[in-house]
Amino acid sequence: MLEDGKLFIGASRNPDETINKGEYLELKFGNRHGLVTGATGTGKTVTLQVLAEGFSRAGVPVFCADVKGDLSGIAAVGEAKDFLLKRAEQIGFSDYDVEQFPVIFWDLYGEKGHRVRTTMSEMGPLLLSRLMNASDAQEGVLNIAFKIADEGGLPLLDLKDLRALLTYMGENASALSAKFGFISKASVGSIQRELLILEQQGAEHFFGEPALKISDIMRVTNDDRGVISVLAADKLMMNPRLYGTFLLWLLSELFEELPEVGDPEKPRLVFFFDEAHLLFNDAPKMLLERVEQVVRLIRSKGVGVYFVTQNPLDVPETVLAQLGNRVQHALRAYTPREQKAVKTAAETFRANPAFDCATAITALGTGEALVSTLEGKGAPSMVERTLIRPPSARVGPLTDEERRANLAKSPVAGLYDEDYDRESAYEILAKRAEKATEAAEVAREAASDDAAPAPGTASTRWTLPGFGREEAEAPARAGTAGRPRSSGYQRETIAEAAMKTVARTVASSLGRALVRGILGSLKR
Template structure:
């Protein structure tokens, strides 16, 4: 599979239509990234499979998405079918050995693989805004929300944490706007509605704990083979924005977590981004710049990235320029855009005088491709018309029973199956609201108590000085009245006061008493 320091890809065709020269990928340039393109049904999935097999056999872990379920067959030993044996004979692949490879199945929904989760904090405001298709103003509020969470020590782990934080920010809009800029409740409401849509699309399965540990996708077996991590993406593709955002998050995590290693003899991990056009569809410039930065710099972390898509025009030129290893399957040229794609693909190869590259792209058969890999000193090799080698693993999807068996024997079985819900922003903000309610209710409760808790009353029986004794002591020893004398007229009027009980009556009586005292 991988002989010495290379991965055998196929054999190039001679002018007489025989195959002679082996086309190989040098492992030391596996982290210089690559591109696999071609129309539907031209053999891209098989090319992806044989590359994954080659890296695994060389001890390099692989992460790739399985859009249709076909890639899962790599976990089972291949079967000697006639067309596979004929291709092996044509390219002089002797011996043609079948093998099964160590596979770990993953699934964001936890149905066809081990669940993959990330926390809201790890995803960050930029990727979340991309995921929810927020406007610039709404993205600004998302950035403010993350800033507030950092300042106030609020852990953002799952979707209910972010929903609680947004509700809290809306209630404090006036306070926060003075520090960070205008926050409007309609904008916050729009973000909350986007979160609801994301939750309905399955986002609540993705956000939470335990979050994926990067070392778990970089495992090797005891015999030195790298794990092939396969993400079940058939259901995930129903929400292509979530798919693209997740893979970009994973790339970003690899960039943040892995140390610098420089140029090494083989990659630490190879990442295959299938249906790569989904990453760039309607992507804002900031996001494209982020992808370009990650692709350019992650090479020094020992990570290779291979984009797999139908059309080379799907990849921005700034990213396309970073991809040194190229495999181009057949393209059709019926429309002006397709003709432009053929010309673009042909122009990216180092020309071969034996054939016209643009013409060859439209004439390639299934399983054939134009191949140009980096040679010594990282220079692209002359493009060759190549028949791709047959895979060692099984072609096509495996059965659900076989998948369950592999998952039960997986090295991460049981580690991610159960969701963990520890105290985070949701619980902390709930407690904060309850404490605020109790603080508001406390003064109302104390006013109903006699004497008022913590309050002091003046002691009129001690020479008029203020008393500092507690209320309970005053009740046990009430101050004696200094005089009990009152005239008959005053007694009668006071009786009237008790019977009247209105403000007008009290004011009238006070006037009468005052006039009586003045007359005395």
């Protein structure tokens, strides 16, 4: 039943329950994207595993999220259980056998897989705004912050780098607004608070170095099997905005880094986005446009994107139109919204005169789905009621010991597990602030020395920069010659003069203005 150049999904059934034919996904259309939907418990995760196994066998690397923790079993040899053997026999799958697949585990928190990081600069202001649910004004401030960082040679790597830059912007909002546009101190403060919330939710684990290399999720083994990268997402799901933003960032990185390859014989990478509704919930228009752009254009990079979600209505129509390969598991139709979802799902398929699609969707059993894939010259096949083939790897999670053993022999072991904190915006600004503090102290001491009168004299002339002869002799003209000023007044005047001198010294460029902002914040 297996065919070269095709991924075996299952076998379709006739209305009389007899087997009709095998259902396949042609590898040359694997980069045309897809959708797997269905209610909870209908078999979406097993279908995802079947597709991932098929792509891996064909030498295609796979990236997928393990939301519930039970997808990790793909790294272990499966068990020939009775229900799996029965399904294989039912669909005439005589070649069925158990096996395991090459897997690399990843985890943003570094607990169940290798650490996944990116830098603030790579994330960019748009995705960062999405992560913080920023308003338009706050997003504008973030765009200005990244612009200042680029012009000032200030690498933004982690949370503390962005905090240091925002502190400077808040202290110098008036001066910077003249060059970059209005900077609201209130918006700066709001962003600082959002950064604190992100830190409490664990986002500090995500921002930093070493950053993930795209090549490490596009590996192929020596026996030409695609490596399956599994992201541990059970804990990550507690912060759904971070989950959605991370996966969108990863898609964007793939889009920006990979070269154009047109339509290859098989994809270079297949990306499964489980719980896809988390990407689109409350997403601003600009972000949705970004998703649509990436999904539409990343096909020519050889990357296939497969959204996995409960309801087809979770995916915007502009994105849904790009998904050519469809697997629809059972949906319930108890509420008006569910009834609308059933109708929407049925209308997206190429009709089959043998059965009513909408009726079939509500009557599908577990492990059964309506399947339509691209064929021929790229046209969708007629929808078929299909029994999904049994997976070859384990159905269920790995034990902790098995996971640790996998991590120990991983090809990326030791590459991402330790933090690396090189000099970036925070350290650069701190050094400049320290130098500015030293310069202020030197100026203050020099001012004190020049202002002290020689023994036995009553001179009232200063030599501090910024004070002219007229200002120095003003007390004498007022009839105060020979009478020294009070020590309190003298200290105040010297301090003011010193700070004015320092201000004139550091105000010659934006970089020096940046130092002044940090100095002000450190004094507080």
